[in-house]
Amino acid sequence: MQRLIVNPKQLKADQIWLTVDQQHYLYRVLRLGVGDRFLALDGQGHQWVAALTATVGVATVTGADEQPAVTRLTGTTPTVTLAVALPKGSGFDDIVRQATELGVTVLQPLITERTLQRPSANKLERWRRIAAEATEQSERRLMPAVKAPVGWSQYLQQANSGQRWLCVARRTAPHLLTLAQQNSTQEMLIATGPEGGWADAEINAAVEAGFQLASLGSHILRAVTAPLAALAIVMAVADQDR
């Protein structure tokens, strides 16, 4: 069944009021008609089976949750925040899409000393749209939260709890896989740097704030590849433990 992310506010009694974009997607792209069903998700773990009605723009909830409860929603669910120095160009679009598939919980774009991109305001909206689409396509129930970009020093003040790893290249550090295997907390944060790498002062500030340095192996990964490799490793350990 086709999946569609809806805002909880769109749900009134047992009716879903579709946005113009959603109408376009259901009627034009998917070519659904009256009576056709789809799966509506609020991106926060709830989902409903809905059917299009004769009234344009309105669907009716025809059934509750059709799918089994997802392990990810239980008390032992790991939450993974990926804090990523914005790569140049449209690189962050790919990161949002692929990190959503891989099961990230929060995506935090970072402005660091060597970050070249200064994102425009409409980028955030674009990233959130990509996250919603990828959530639908990857059959996830939870949509990751994409945060507004912040500077590194400001972020260090916010990100002050849980297990936090800073991925570094060309430095001696334990492999992220080893650290993830030793980790027993459910709240993890992984930070990856920009094309030019972290500045020494940025690394020092992170260590002082409680971050642990982590290696992604002997190769030099680009700023768009490192966050995905890191996430794949951490999620594999979490999936294995379940």
Added chain:
Amino acid sequence: MQRLIVNPKQLKADQIWLTVDQQHYLYRVLRLGVGDRFLALDGQGHQWVAALTATVGVATVTGADEQPAVTRLTGTTPTVTLAVALPKGSGFDDIVRQATELGVTVLQPLITERTLQRPSANKLERWRRIAAEATEQSERRLMPAVKAPVGWSQYLQQANSGQRWLCVARRTAPHLLTLAQQNSTQEMLIATGPEGGWADAEINAAVEAGFQLASLGSHILRAVTAPLAALAIVMAVADQDR
């Protein structure tokens, strides 16, 4: 120092005869001039420090290997083949680039029952160029081999030794991380499917040929994301073991 992949045939005595593309790259893009040095790699594990001479298109080898021997070149080096059902569009370009960064040894594009793309002849040349560039940028000494696309059944006849894993979704299979940790061979092959998934007959044929089914976790990954997640996991285990 800037890195450049050269064909061993370009090396005559202690001189490197540069191609037109390489001249463009060194003179125009990097703006190097007479006497400026760069690192020439043959992609097979050898490298030389070279300097541009006053003769256009000719560089002189000024030193032998400047860098320490790379662990990857020792007898215990794992070799990882990634056999990937060709995704639609230019998705394989990204796979070549990112898999090279992550340390793949061989990239084998596959034509499967549900593969939509029928690659044109010049695609292979393009992929090899991307692999060379990514080798330079990621500071690898070994360039991965990018093979010409083959059909799945034909490939199963060739790929008949070593540890071979077939990544499947929506099936019960051990996690690839678990399998990689149990693996004691140095020769590994990971196959990932197309957008529409493997056909049942393709999975059965692979199992009959000695492939082991592997899971990449509870999420549904796209055809461009699955090979990179799989490679990140296997390389992390290999890096950790060293």
